[in-house]
Amino acid sequence: MYRIYSDNELIYDPLLHEYMITEGSLKLELxxxxxxxxxxxKDNPxxxxxxxxxxxxxxxDDDRLLFRGRAYAPTIDLFCNDEIECEGELAFFNDSIQPPFNYEVGDVKTxxxxxxxxxxxxxSEDKRFIVGDVTVTNDTATGNIVRSSTQYLSTWEILREKFIKLLGGYFRLRHEGGKTYIDYLKDLNFIGNQEITQCINLIDAKKEVSSDNLATVIIPLGARVKNEDGEDTDEYLTLKKLTGNIRIEDKNGIETYGRITKVVHHDHITDASNLLKAGQRDLADALGVTTTITLSAADLSKAGYKVSPFSLGTYIPVKVSNxxxxxxxxxxxxxIDLLNLGSNSITIGSSDRSFAQEQINTKETLKTVNSNLQESIKTSSSIATVRAVREANSNINHSAEQIRSEVSEGYYNKEKADELLESIRTIITQTASGIELTFNQYKSEQAKINGDTSNRFAEITKYIRFVDGDILLGEEGxxxxxxxxxxxxxxxxxGASSAYWQNRKFYAVDGEFINSLRLGKFAFIPRTTGNLSFTKVVD
Incomplete structure (x- = not known):
């Protein structure tokens, strides 16, 4: 159950009619x-x-904090509804400025x-962060980091340009003891127990092959060479003196893809041996094509399954046979759509570089292969996500005793035509003594997601009956x-009467009032001491 607060004051609670919202959505990304x-x-308090x-x-989401941030783009529509757009906590780093700095020797955490x-x-206090775990390190032999800036930049610009873009990793926010912690992690090792499985909760799948970053020859360049006065020149540190060549090449890569040269800058490296190591890593990263897999899936935790909800930054098992x-x-x-839980979805992605596709030699061929793959996946995905056949029927039967009208809709396994997955049926039966409306639902559900394909079946029958001028409402059993x-x-x-309304009076076998009892202008009201008072509440 989702709830929204502003400065700890309730804004939205689906169980409280006065605290309603008409639209609500959340989008999170690493x-x-x-x-x-x-x-x-307008009628929300x-x-x-x-x-x-x-x-x-x-x-x-119940007791789990999903989002913390601030409102920054309110809009009033024609009907005076207040449309609020909020940005998350990382946006607080836009509020502060980092002065110019020159940081030459030190570790990432410092x-x-x-x-x-x-x-x-x-x-202010509510926008501050405490540094937690830092597992990202620099790639030099000593692990030291070189960073500098001659401009006044926002903290977010520094974090994005000097950390994420150059070192990678992930920012993770934690809330403990009323404090907000920020971790800077090389990788995220949190594992969820809800699977994405084809034919169950997979919505869409796409596989893309790209050669945009493909290279078989690397020219690594280090820091600028300084002159006698210690000032930077227009020359860069290269591998010429160390290896006799400024290039690093891969023979097998050249035979497979041809000579594709790429220049990579390492402004912080001042030693040729470290530049060689960095260039070798650059060449290993550039070899081969990139295969990217993107999946979208529905969150089964909101559909009654006993699994943990999807959580940003967690790894989950994925099984897609196609x-x-x-x-x-x-x-x-x-x-997440806060008002339509059935539409909630996630997007996950994985990119891998591979040197295995030796038959692919040109970028144009890669585009053709990519196009064919996407078309194949699109077709396979439509089969995977719609595995049931819908069958709708209606009929009216007449006999001497009754008239019976039935409308039904059934879903059958597409691969096993006789396996009924779900049916919904409404029956109206008219006899000389009355009319009965019966609503019947039958549903087959998978009992477990993780490796267990056993099913459970549920059949629910509800009815409305008109008998001798009376109306009966209930569920069978x-x-x-x-x-x-x-x-x-x-x-x-x-079968026995436990309470009834008659002649503007209510009669009950037993009665219990949870909070208070009011009689006209007076009421019995519990006190905080545990006593009960009878007092006038209306003048």
Whole structure:
């Protein structure tokens, strides 16, 4: 159950009618702030109370915090509904400025801590972060990092340009003890227990092959060479003196793809041996084509299955036979409709470089292969996600005793035509003594997702009956039913009346009031001490 708060004041709760929203969606993506949007109608008690750029907005799924951020783009529509757009906590780093700096020797964690410290000094308490785990390291032999800036940049620009783009890794936010922690992790090792499985919750699949970053020859360039006065020149450190050649080549790659040369800059490397190691890594990364797999899937935790919900930055098992996938993949983005749980989906992606496709020699051929793969996956995906055949029927039967009208809709396994997966049926039966409406639903559900294909079956029958002028409402086998008679409304329990309304009065076998009891202008109200008071509540 989703709930939204603004500065700890309730905005949305689906169980409270007055705290409703008319639209609501959440979009999360790794290393971005994320966006939460919702629309508050005018009759919501919290209407108009959100402060632009100042109010802290939180979104919970039961007790799990999904989003924390601020409102930054409110809009009032024609009907005076308040459309709120919120950005996540990482956007707080746009509020602080980092002065010019020259950081030549040190580890990643120390520089990261310094950047966060400067940010915290410029913002309010609710926008500060505590540095947690830092597992990203530099790629030099000593692990030291060289960073500098001559400009006044926002903290987010520094984090994005000087850390993520150059070192990779992921920012992860944690909330513990009322504090917000930020981790900078080389990889995310959190594992979820909900699978993506073809024919169950897979929505779409796409496989793309690209040669955009393909190279068989690398020219690595290091830092600028300094003159006698210690000033930078226009020359770069190369491998010429160390190896006699500025290039690093791969013979097998050249035979397979031809000579494709790429220049890679390493401005922080001042030693030729370290430049050689970096160039060798660059060549290994550039060899081969890139295969990217993107999947979309539905979240079964919102459909009654006993699995944990999808969570951003977690690895989950993926089994897609059409693509030959059976491995754990990282959830890179989430899209949640707060008012339509059935439409919630995730997108996960995985990219691998491979040197195996030796028959592919040109970029044009790669495009053709990519096009064919996408068309094949599109066809296979449509088969995977629609594996049931819909069959609809209606008929009317007449006899001397009754008239029976039936409308039904059934779904059958496409591969096993006689296997009924789900059916919904409405039957209206008219006799001389009355009319009966029966609603029947039959459903086959997979009991478990992880490797167990056993099924469970559920059949629910509900009815509305008109008998001798009375109306009966209930579910077959349920001890509680409602009977509307000519002079009373009867609540039945196991066939006997337990309570009823008659002549503007309510009669019950037993009664219990959870909070208070009001009689006209007076009421029995519990006190905080545990005592009960009878007092006047209306003048």
């Amino acid at each position: 290393n971005t702030s994320g966006i939460l949007t919702f629309t508050i109608p 919290s209407y108009g109370r959100i402060k632009l750029m100042k109010s802290i907005i939180t979104l919970y 520089l990261f801590q310094n950047v966060i410290k400067i940010h915290n000094a410029e913002v 693509l030959g996938i059976d491995k754990k993949m990282l959830i890179k983005s989430l899209s 349920n001890p509680l039913t409602l009977r509307i008679e000519n002079d009373r409304i009867n609540f039945m329990e196991n």
